[in-house]
Amino acid sequence: MPQPPTVTPKAADRILNTASDLFYREGSRAVGVDEIVARAGATKPSLYRAFGSKDQLIAAYLETQAVQLWSHFNEALASRPGDPRAQVLAWFDALAERMEAPAYRGCGLSNAAVEYPDPEHPGRLVAVAHKDRMRKRLRELTRAMDARKPRKLADSLMLLMEGAFVTSQLFDGAGPAGAARGAAEALITAHARRATGENDNQEG
Amino acid sequence: MPQPPTVTPKAADRILNTASDLFYREGSRAVGVDEIVARAGATKPSLYRAFGSKDQLIAAYLETQAVQLWSHFNEALASRPGDPRAQVLAWFDALAERMEAPAYRGCGLSNAAVEYPDPEHPGRLVAVAHKDRMRKRLRELTRAMDARKPRKLADSLMLLMEGAFVTSQLFDGAGPAGAARGAAEALITAHARRATGENDNQEG
DNA sequence: AAAATGTAACCTACCGGTACGGATCAGAAT
DNA sequence: ATTCTGATCCGTACCGGTAGGTTACATTTT
Numbered sequence: 001m002p003q004p005p006t007v008t009p010k011a012a013d014r015i016l017n018t019a020s021d022l023f024y025r026e027g028s029r030a031v032g033v034d035e036i037v038a039r040a041g042a043t044k045p046s047l048y049r050a051f052g053s054k055d056q057l058i059a060a061y062l063e064t065q066a067v068q069l070w071s072h073f074n075e076a077l078a079s080r081p082g083d084p085r086a087q088v089l090a091w092f093d094a095l096a097e098r099m100e101a102p103a104y105r106g107c108g109l110s111n112a113a114v115e116y117p118d119p120e121h122p123g124r125l126v127a128v129a130h131k132d133r134m135r136k137r138l139r140e141l142t143r144a145m146d147a148r149k150p151r152k153l154a155d156s157l158m159l160l161m162e163g164a165f166v167t168s169q170l171f172d173g174a175g176p177a178g179a180a181r182g183a184a185e186a187l188i189t190a191h192a193r194r195a196t197g198e199n200d201n202q203e204g
Numbered sequence: 205m206p207q208p209p210t211v212t213p214k215a216a217d218r219i220l221n222t223a224s225d226l227f228y229r230e231g232s233r234a235v236g237v238d239e240i241v242a243r244a245g246a247t248k249p250s251l252y253r254a255f256g257s258k259d260q261l262i263a264a265y266l267e268t269q270a271v272q273l274w275s276h277f278n279e280a281l282a283s284r285p286g287d288p289r290a291q292v293l294a295w296f297d298a299l300a301e302r303m304e305a306p307a308y309r310g311c312g313l314s315n316a317a318v319e320y321p322d323p324e325h326p327g328r329l330v331a332v333a334h335k336d337r338m339r340k341r342l343r344e345l346t347r348a349m350d351a352r353k354p355r356k357l358a359d360s361l362m363l364l365m366e367g368a369f370v371t372s373q374l375f376d377g378a379g380p381a382g383a384a385r386g387a388a389e390a391l392i393t394a395h396a397r398r399a400t401g402e403n404d405n406q407e408g
Numbered sequence: 409a410a411a412a413t414g415t416a417a418c419c420t421a422c423c424g425g426t427a428c429g430g431a432t433c434a435g436a437a438t
Numbered sequence: 439a440t441t442c443t444g445a446t447c448c449g450t451a452c453c454g455g456t457a458g459g460t461t462a463c464a465t466t467t468t
Contacts, residue, residue, distance in 0.1 A: 009275075033457085043415075044459080045415090046413060071342060110318075155380035158362050160360075175359075183356075183363060186391055190393070215447080236424085250448060251425095252426075258425090
C-alpha cells in the first residue's frame with residue numbers, strides 16, 4: 001500500500017496554515033511575518049520563496065477562506081435540492097451554527113476588505129471578487145424561488161449576512177446575529193408571489 | 205464685541221482633526237503617528253501630551269465619530285416626532301444619503317472593531333459601547349411602534365444597518381446597501397400587529 | 409544531481425514614545 | 439511702562455525596537 005505522504009507538511013503549507021490562523025484571529029495587519037514563520041517552524045526565505053510578499057500571503061489566505069466558505073455554501077444548498085427558499089434558509093442555519101464557535105470573528109474576507117481600503121491590494125481583490133460572486137449566487141436563488149423582486153431580495157439577504165458577520169464580533173453570545181435567519185425568512189415571505197396589492201411588475 | 209478666538213486651532217485639535225480624517229479613510233492601523241503630526245503641522249510630543257498614546261488618540265477619534273453619528277440619528281428622529289416607524293425609516297434614509305458620498309467607507313466604529321479584536325483596546329471599548337447603545341435605542345423605537353417582536357425586529361434592523369456599512373465599502377456605487385431601506389420597511393411591516401395567523405404571544 | 413529548506417546575517421524605513429530646552433503670555437511687583 | 443515670574447504650550451532631536459524584505463551560502467531531502 002502507498003505510504004501516507006510525508007508526515008510533516010511542506011514549509012509553504014505550514015506557513016499558510018499558521019498565517020491563516022493568525023490572520024483570522026488577530027487581523028492580518030496585526031501579525032508580522034516573523035511571528036508567522038516562528039510559529040510555523042519555518043523561516044522567512046521559505047515564506048518569500050513561496051508567496052513573494054506578505055500581501056500575497058494574505059491573498060492566499062483569503063483564497064482558502066473563500067474556498068472553505070463556498071464549500072459550506074454548496075453543502076447547505078445540497079441539503080435541500082430543488083427548493084431555493086429552503087436552500088437559503090439552510091445557508092443561514094449553517095451560518096448561525098458556525099457563529100456559535102467561541103473564536104468566531106466573522107468573515108475573514110469582509111474583515112480584510114475593512115483592513116485594506118486600497119483598491120489595488122491583492123487581498124482586497126480576492127475579497128471583493130468573492131463578495132461579488134456571493135451576490136450573484138444569491139440572485140440565482142431568489143430568481144429560482146420566483147421572488148417578486150429577486151435582486152432586491154438577494155441584496156437584502158446579503159445585508160443580513162454581512163450584518164451578522166460584523167455583529168458577531170461586536171457582541172459576544174446573544175448578539176443581533178441571532179435574528180438573521182428569522183429576518184431572512186420574513187423577507188423571503190414578503191417577496192413571495194401571492195395575492196397582493198403591491199406592484200410586482202418589474203424586477204428590482 | 206469679543207475678538208474671535210485665535211484663528212489657528214490648538215495643536216491638539218489640529219491633530220485630532222487630521223487623525224480623524226486619516227483614520228477613517230485608511231484605517232487607524234495603517235496610519236502612523238508621524239504622518240498625522242506632519243499633516244497636522246504639529247509634532248509628536250504635542251500628540252502624546254494631549255492624548256497619551258496612539259491607542260487613546262484612536263479612542264478620541266471614535267468618540268467624535270459616535271457624537272456625529274448620534275447627532276444625525278437624533279436629527280432623523282426629530283424629523284418625524286411621535287411616529288417611530290417613520291423615524292426608523294428617516295434614519296435609514298439619512299444613512300442612504302450619507303453612503304452616496306464618494307469617500308464613504310462605512311462606520312468608523314464598526315471598522316475599528318474589526319481592526320482591533322483585542323477586547324481591551326480603548327478604541328474597541330468605545331466602538332462596542334456605541335453599538336450596544338444603538339441596539340438599545342433601536343429597541344426603544346420598535347417597542348414604541350408596538351411591533352410584535354420588538355427585540356427581534358430591532359436586531360434585524362441592526363443587521364441591515366451594519367450590513368449596509370460593510371457592503372458600502374465593498375461595492376462602490378450600486379451595492380446591496382441600496383436595499384437597506386426597503387428591507388427595513390418590509391421587516392417593520394412584517395412585525396406590525398394586524399390580523400395574523402402567526403404567534404405573537406411573547407416578545408422576541 | 410536537483411529541488412526544497414534552513415542559517416545567519418543584513419538592510420532601510422518606520423514604528424510608538426520621550427528628554428529637554430525654547431517660546432509665549434498673564435499677572436504681580438517695581 | 440517695565441521687569442520678573444510661573445505656568446502653559448510647543449518644537450528639536452533622539453531613542454530602542456521592529457516592520458517587511460533580501461542576501462549568500464550551507465544543508466537536507468528526494
